[in-house]
Amino acid sequence: MAATPGNQADQAREAAVEAALGKLDLDAKTRLLAGQDMWSLLELPEIGLKSLVMSDGPIGVRGVRWTADDPSIALPSPTALAATWDPGLARRAGTLLAQEARRKGVHVLLAPTVNLHRSPLGGRHFEAYSEDPYLTGHIGAGYVTGVQEGGVGTTVKHFVANDAETDRFTVNNLVSERALRELYLRPFEIIVENAHPWGVMTAYNTVNGTTMTEHRYLVNEVLRGEWGFDGYNVSDWMAGRSTVGAIEGGLDVAMPGPQTVYGEALARAVRDGEVEEATVDEAVRNVLRLAARVGALDGAEPAVAEPPAAVDGEALAREIARRAFVLVKNDNGALPLKPGTVALIGAAARDARVLGGGSATVFPSRTVSPLDGLTAALPEGTLSYAVGADPNTELAVADKGFSLKAVCRDTDGNILGTGSAPNGQLQWMGSDLPEGVTHDRLHTVELTGTFTPRDTGPHTFGIKGTGHFTLTVAGTTYYDDVQRPADDSDPFEAFFGSPVPRAQAELTAGEPVEVSLTYVYALPEEVPFKVVAFALAHQEPQRDPDELIAEAVEAARAADTAVVVVATTDRVESEGFDRKDLTLPGRQDELVRAVAAANPNTVVVVNSGSPVELPWRDEVAAVLLSWFPGQEGGAALADVLTGAHEPGGRLPTTWGSLADAPVTQVTPADGELPYTEDVFIGYRAWEKEGRTPSYPFGHGLGYTDWSYESAEVEGTTVRVRVRNSGERAGREVVQVYLAPGEADAGRPRRWLAGFASVAAGPGESAEAVVELPRRAFEIWDEAARGWSFVKGSYEIQVSRSITDRRLTATINV
Structure with a gap:
C-alpha cells in the first residue's frame, strides 16, 4: 500500500531527525537535554537546530x-x-493560543493541565478541567488539536496524579492501578489517542514509591509502549532528581537549564557505563522530532506549513466566557434582567479577578470588569455601584495609580540600564534583563516612580519576595532589612508567597507621592537558574466593613434588581498551596444575606475558579457561576445578564459543602497520601455515599426550555431527539450516562459515557448523536493487569445532569 501524504511527511521528518542525530557527539546530545535557561533548549547550528522555546499557556501565552x-x-x-x-x-x-505563541516566538505551550478534581480543596483546580476523566480528556483533546493545528506543540501535564498542591515536591501518592487507569491516566490516554500531542510533562510528585520523572513503568511501558506516544517528555521545573533514574525512566528534558541532572552529569554517566548511549539517543530523537514538527530543524518540513486564519482574540475570549457561565438557579425568571434600575455590588465587580494565581498567570492588555461591562450595556442612569465587602484582606501587587520603572545598578551605584514596570511585580528570568544589564554586574534593582491614590486615608505598602529590601514612601524609609521566606520548602516562594506589610502612610486622594522599593540582587543556592523576582504590594485604606455593607443594602433597596459579585482571591486559589475550606473570604456571605433581605430580586455572580460554599443560595433569586472569566469577562457578563446571549455552561465538577464532600484529604501523613477512595471521586463518590450536593455534575440552566422526545440506540450509537419548547433560541448539552443493570459495589452507580451539544430556535427540534466508546463498558482488572469488557445489561440514561434523567433505554453487550 502506498504511503499516505501524512505518512510521507512523517517519514521525511524522521529521516531529517536521524540525519541530525547522527552528527551529534555525546556532549552535544546531553547539553541539549539539559536546557539552556528558564524557557529554552540549546541551539545547535551544526545540525540546523534552532533553540526551542517553551512557555506556560493554559489560558494565555506568557512568552519568555x-x-x-x-x-x-x-x-x-x-x-x-x-x-x-x-x-x-x-x-x-x-x-488562538497557537497564534499568540507564534507572535511571541514560542514553539511549545506547557499546557493543558488534565489532572482531576479529586478533592474540592485542590488549590490549583481552576487550572484543570473537571472531576470526570472523559470530559477532561475530550476538552483537552480539543485544546491540543487546536494548538497543534497552529504549528505549536503542547505539553500535556502533569503526568500523573498531581491532584493537590500540599507537599507537591515530595508527596508519595498511593493509588491503585485500577484508579490510575480508570481515572487519573484516562484523560492523558484520550488525548494521546485523539489528538496525538507532541509533548507531556512529568510531575513533581511520586506515585506508589517512584518519582514521576523516573517512573519507567508509567512513562516507558504505559505512555510510550501501550499508547504509542512519540512526543517529548519534559520535567516539571526542578523536578528532575537523578541522572540515571531520569534517563532510564523516560525523561527526555530536565528543566530549567543549564544546571540540571543532565548535561555533563549525563555524559559522565554514559562514559562510566551507567547509561547506554542508545538511551540518550532516544531522548534526543524525541526532542529533534519535536523541533522538526514545529519548524525548528533545518531540512524538515514542519507539521503545519501554513497557519490557520487569524483569530480575533478579544471576541473569542468573550464568547468562551459567556458560553462557560453556569446558571445554577433562576427563580421566577430573575434573569435576564428586566427593565429598571440595577445596583451592582462587590469589590470584584470593580476590580475583577479574571484568572488564577501561579504559573498560569498572564497579563492582558485590557480587562473588562463587571462594572465596565454593565456600564456599557445598560441605559445611562440605571446602574449604581457599591463595594459592599472586599474579599482582599491581604495586600496585592501594586497596580492602579502606580507609575513605575525599574532601575538597575552595579555595586558602585552606577546605572546599568532601566526597564519598564507596568505594575509592581518584576519577574526577570535568565537573559530577560533590560538592555545593558547582566547578572554578573547587577547589584540592585529599584522599582521607583509615583503613586496617585484614589482614596484618602492610611495606605499600606508591602513586599513580596525574599532578600534585602529598602522601602520608601513619600520620602520616609519604612523598611531596610532582609525579608526571609515563610516556607523554606518551596523554592518558588518569591513567585507565589504572600506579600508582607511593611509600611503605612496617610495619603490624600489625587495627590501623587514618590515610592521606591530597592532589592539587593542575590540568588539562593537552591535555585538553579538566574532570576530577579520580587514585587511592591499595596492595599487601599480599609473602611469600616459594617458601613460598606450598610451602603450596599441601601443601594439594593433602592434598585429594582441587585447584582452581587462575590469572589475568591489569589490567596485562596493559586498554585503552591491547597485550600483550607470552601468559604468565600471576608464578609461576602454576610453581604449577600443582607442584600437579599433588602431586595428579593437579588442575583449573585460567583467569581471563582472552582467550587465554593453558597450558604445563602436559597435566599437569592438567581446564582450565576462565572469562574475566572478572562479579560473580557465583564463584557460577557453583561451579554448574559441582559439576555443578549444565554449562559451556556454546565457544571464540570460537583458543587457542595465541605462537610458533605466525600473526598477531602489532600495533606500527606509521613510523606504519603493514600487515595483510599479508589475509583470514587466527584459525582461517583457523592452517589456512593448517598449525599446530596448543592448543585450536581452536569447541571446548568439556560433561557429557554427543552423537551426530550426520543432516544434510539443502534449498536453503541445513541440518537437523541430534543425540541426547544421555549420562546427563544438556545443551546442544550445532551449528556449520556451508563448505569450497569446489576448493582456492583466495586463500580460507580453510573458514569458519563458521552455528550453532544445542539442548538435550535423556538419550536425547532434537533438531534444529538452520541457514540458510546468501548472503554465505557470496561474496567481495569488488577489481577489480569488489563482491561476487562464487562458484559451484561446497561441502562442508557439521557440526562440534563447526573441527577436529571429525561429518557432511558437499555443496551445489552
Whole structure:
C-alpha cells in the first residue's frame, strides 16, 4: 500500500531527525537535554537546530518575559472552558493560543493541565478541567488539536496524579492501578489517542514509591509502549532528581537549564557505563522530532506549513466566557434582567479577578470588569455601584495609580540600564534583563516612580519576595532589612508567597507621592537558574466593613434588581498551596444575606475558579457561576445578564459543602497520601455515599426550555431527539450516562459515557448523536493487569445532569 501524504511527511521528518542525530557527539546530545535557561533548549547550528522555546499557556501565552509589559490574550480559566462541554470551542481556543505563541516566538505551550478534581480543596483546580476523566480528556483533546493545528506543540501535564498542591515536591501518592487507569491516566490516554500531542510533562510528585520523572513503568511501558506516544517528555521545573533514574525512566528534558541532572552529569554517566548511549539517543530523537514538527530543524518540513486564519482574540475570549457561565438557579425568571434600575455590588465587580494565581498567570492588555461591562450595556442612569465587602484582606501587587520603572545598578551605584514596570511585580528570568544589564554586574534593582491614590486615608505598602529590601514612601524609609521566606520548602516562594506589610502612610486622594522599593540582587543556592523576582504590594485604606455593607443594602433597596459579585482571591486559589475550606473570604456571605433581605430580586455572580460554599443560595433569586472569566469577562457578563446571549455552561465538577464532600484529604501523613477512595471521586463518590450536593455534575440552566422526545440506540450509537419548547433560541448539552443493570459495589452507580451539544430556535427540534466508546463498558482488572469488557445489561440514561434523567433505554453487550 502506498504511503499516505501524512505518512510521507512523517517519514521525511524522521529521516531529517536521524540525519541530525547522527552528527551529534555525546556532549552535544546531553547539553541539549539539559536546557539552556528558564524557557529554552540549546541551539545547535551544526545540525540546523534552532533553540526551542517553551512557555506556560493554559489560558494565555506568557512568552519568555513574565511581565505586564509584554501583554497576552487572557482566556477564561480551564474550568470555564470545560463548563462549555464543547471540544470544538476548546479547539478554537487552542488555535488562538497557537497564534499568540507564534507572535511571541514560542514553539511549545506547557499546557493543558488534565489532572482531576479529586478533592474540592485542590488549590490549583481552576487550572484543570473537571472531576470526570472523559470530559477532561475530550476538552483537552480539543485544546491540543487546536494548538497543534497552529504549528505549536503542547505539553500535556502533569503526568500523573498531581491532584493537590500540599507537599507537591515530595508527596508519595498511593493509588491503585485500577484508579490510575480508570481515572487519573484516562484523560492523558484520550488525548494521546485523539489528538496525538507532541509533548507531556512529568510531575513533581511520586506515585506508589517512584518519582514521576523516573517512573519507567508509567512513562516507558504505559505512555510510550501501550499508547504509542512519540512526543517529548519534559520535567516539571526542578523536578528532575537523578541522572540515571531520569534517563532510564523516560525523561527526555530536565528543566530549567543549564544546571540540571543532565548535561555533563549525563555524559559522565554514559562514559562510566551507567547509561547506554542508545538511551540518550532516544531522548534526543524525541526532542529533534519535536523541533522538526514545529519548524525548528533545518531540512524538515514542519507539521503545519501554513497557519490557520487569524483569530480575533478579544471576541473569542468573550464568547468562551459567556458560553462557560453556569446558571445554577433562576427563580421566577430573575434573569435576564428586566427593565429598571440595577445596583451592582462587590469589590470584584470593580476590580475583577479574571484568572488564577501561579504559573498560569498572564497579563492582558485590557480587562473588562463587571462594572465596565454593565456600564456599557445598560441605559445611562440605571446602574449604581457599591463595594459592599472586599474579599482582599491581604495586600496585592501594586497596580492602579502606580507609575513605575525599574532601575538597575552595579555595586558602585552606577546605572546599568532601566526597564519598564507596568505594575509592581518584576519577574526577570535568565537573559530577560533590560538592555545593558547582566547578572554578573547587577547589584540592585529599584522599582521607583509615583503613586496617585484614589482614596484618602492610611495606605499600606508591602513586599513580596525574599532578600534585602529598602522601602520608601513619600520620602520616609519604612523598611531596610532582609525579608526571609515563610516556607523554606518551596523554592518558588518569591513567585507565589504572600506579600508582607511593611509600611503605612496617610495619603490624600489625587495627590501623587514618590515610592521606591530597592532589592539587593542575590540568588539562593537552591535555585538553579538566574532570576530577579520580587514585587511592591499595596492595599487601599480599609473602611469600616459594617458601613460598606450598610451602603450596599441601601443601594439594593433602592434598585429594582441587585447584582452581587462575590469572589475568591489569589490567596485562596493559586498554585503552591491547597485550600483550607470552601468559604468565600471576608464578609461576602454576610453581604449577600443582607442584600437579599433588602431586595428579593437579588442575583449573585460567583467569581471563582472552582467550587465554593453558597450558604445563602436559597435566599437569592438567581446564582450565576462565572469562574475566572478572562479579560473580557465583564463584557460577557453583561451579554448574559441582559439576555443578549444565554449562559451556556454546565457544571464540570460537583458543587457542595465541605462537610458533605466525600473526598477531602489532600495533606500527606509521613510523606504519603493514600487515595483510599479508589475509583470514587466527584459525582461517583457523592452517589456512593448517598449525599446530596448543592448543585450536581452536569447541571446548568439556560433561557429557554427543552423537551426530550426520543432516544434510539443502534449498536453503541445513541440518537437523541430534543425540541426547544421555549420562546427563544438556545443551546442544550445532551449528556449520556451508563448505569450497569446489576448493582456492583466495586463500580460507580453510573458514569458519563458521552455528550453532544445542539442548538435550535423556538419550536425547532434537533438531534444529538452520541457514540458510546468501548472503554465505557470496561474496567481495569488488577489481577489480569488489563482491561476487562464487562458484559451484561446497561441502562442508557439521557440526562440534563447526573441527577436529571429525561429518557432511558437499555443496551445489552
